Amino acid sequence: MSLISEETVRGSKPVFRELSAEDEEQQQPTSIESLCMNCYKNGVTRLLLTKIPFFKEIIVSSFTCEDCNWTNTDIQSAGRICDQGVCYTLKISSKEDLNREVVKADSATTRIPEVDFEIPAFTQKGALSTVEGLIDRAIAGLKQDQPIRKVTDPDVAEQIENFVKKLEKLKDVSTPFTLIIDDPSGNSFIESPCAPHTDEALTVTQYQRTVQQDKDLGLVADDLVTEEETATDKSGNTIEDLRNEVLQFNTNCPECNAPATTNMKLVQIPHFKEVVIMATNCDACGHRTNEVKSGGATEPLGTRITLRITDPSDMTRDLLKSETCRVIIPELEFELGMAVLGGKFTTLEGLLNDIKELIVEKNPFTAGDSTTPERSKKLQEFGKQIQEVIAGRLLVHFVLDDPAGNSYLQNVYAPDQDPEMKIERYERTFEQNEELGINDMQTENY
Template sequence: MSLISEEDVRGGGSVFRDINADEDWQPTEIESLCMNCYQNGTTRMLLTKIPFFKEIIVSSFSCANCGWSNTEIQSAGRIQDQGVCYSLKVKTKQDLNREVVKADSATAKIPELDFEIPAFTQKGSLSTIEGLLDRAVAGLEQDQPGRRAADPEVADRIEEFIQKLKKLKEVEEEFTLVIEDPSGNSFVENPVAPQRDEALTVTRFKRTVQQDKQLGIRPDDDDEEDDLSEDPAGNDLETMRQEVLVFPTNCPECNAPASTNMKLVRIPHFKEVVIMATNCDSCGHRTNEVKSGGATEELGTRITLHVTGPSDMTRDLLKSETCSVLIPELDFELGMAALCGKFTTVEGLLKDIKDLTVSKNPFVCGDSSTPDRVEKLSEFGKKIDRIIAGELDAHLVLDDPAGNSFVQNVYAPDPDPEMTVEKYTRSFEQNEELGLNDMKTENYQEEN
């Protein structure tokens, strides 16, 4: 039985179908070799979608000869543009119940114990922090009988370490869990969403050449770093401003072939930006992203807009990928890189925030949801709607340490009474996140 039906091939539809109990859709069965007894067993595979999450491949193997079985879940979604690192301070036993999506490319660390689960040593899993610890303990205990027979001293040291891992579940002392995933497909739950989680730090990073090779998106013999400082085709920058560049890509929703349009645009009273838009003819998905076409500013920028009515919703707004968004009245903070760079309106940004925190939150539906969490997020969505309708006054704060964000001044060239723009000196930590501390642009040539 083929995983892709003839109808899907002819119609260009997605081979990943939504979970539907009313649809009679049987998994694919493949005869496979059992790695326990080396007889033939059966592998069952199901290509499906988890609502508000992504496409997955569910596979299950069973052997009728020896009774051995194995189950596995693999992500079938695209590799994200940036890697992601989650750092969580586990302070109470309630933190052990946080749900964790750990991709097989993710590395899990507990610095206090100098413990690390390297990437590609475990299959991807959807679990909790407690389940992650139990899985690590089970992996260490698996070969203990053989170690005790071959090297009792090593077995005793490992047993001592296993007890330390088990003791972490009592949370007698605070410890840190770090999950670093270059594919960007791992996730740690924020139980107080949409509010900021003080115990959880999320950072995005650019993959190294070695990480690209591990993910299979760069040839093994390619050791050159990407150089985007100049146009590889030798095109003149002024010519690029006049035309729309088109290059092939894949749709982030259905993974079908699509085209991305890119153009340089100059924003009045601000600077030049790069606008990229993707439109999928297969599933109809549309997305756009904006990146600054200029350098990082000398000072960071904090823009505070007092939203007083529906007229403020039409203001043009540029949010760069390094910009965080705050709404003090809702006790809400959206970190940098949580939303990609956008050139939109105030209303468009608020709707994107609502979609990200409510509509597209993977832990709002199904077994992962709780009534309190759903009610809290629903109430947050209603407050966003009231701000858009002009029924609730609020302050929208764009804090961009790179200084590449912008909100339209409708009173220009006069000052805007409802908006303040502050310039500030970046901290060492902000420069570190932007990669500026290690960047040297003066006197870098070696002396003869």
């Protein structure tokens, strides 16, 4: 049964609408007759597709049985699964760190190695909380059946009681500890109060999901498609035959989740290499997005491109930022990590505007109850500095550091050397190879 009518999909309003008291035409819940798991008679389930401001799309479900008066409510995530998984490692050394806001998806695994504590994936519903809130939630879950355990199994009850004391002691932060949130869906998040500057206590690692993780998320079937099958389309044409065509495939809008179409094209960048450009345009909400992925292999050496911005005309330089590339502006103490903003084929001005929009305008922790005057002022000041760079009034160094070697910045003096641009090739570290998945990659005798 389809829960979304064609009028909703084709209309101008998004499928997932934000809850608002000013909206006179609020989306009404969908009622479905369903089985009561308490008395096995029929009850009613009501579903509401909505969106939490500054968070994500959700499905709110509520079940009521008139025969036995049993009720149940649940919230399920309806957000888009990211292209890569994410692992946050936070070193907690002060009580201020306990107040960091955390978005924990239900697919995330939470660990505190110092006390051998772990919450496996899909054992808890997603939550928007703080570090202290996650600890309190774990303590409440462990204490839930303690009265029964003390009667039926006193030894286990005593062990749990001792472990709860360890968790409660963590909130005193008398000894530093580590919080790890590993989410293959990429939808979890830990706040960085130092943003947009580097947070020394927080490490964010993007990684490629394993086949098993894709299966757990429901992205692939148990029987994987072979490499030969993916090399051809339904007509038997090879990818080589499709290089001059614009390919289309069905997807969902990342903003309102309505059905949309993504266009894909292979493009050759002069003096560089081939890339894949993908663009999505949603007819329902008007949202547009584009992304660029490298069409070639990982280079033997990493690439670091440093441009000294000396003139406003530098803003017109073409730029390719791959999803493995970091962006650094040393004078502003700014660093944009790998996979943030995804792959981009734009100009230098376009990328700086995207960074400003991400950090200042679309940051969920700069609005509502999540913000503080000090943090908001700091981010607004950073936005003004970026605008000064774009206008050419603030001269800085712009660095693209790509361990995969798939990023590019236009040399306006080509084929001569650019006096303001420095390109360095370097050997990747073991940690960088680990992030790219190269250490475990076997291409011979497999």
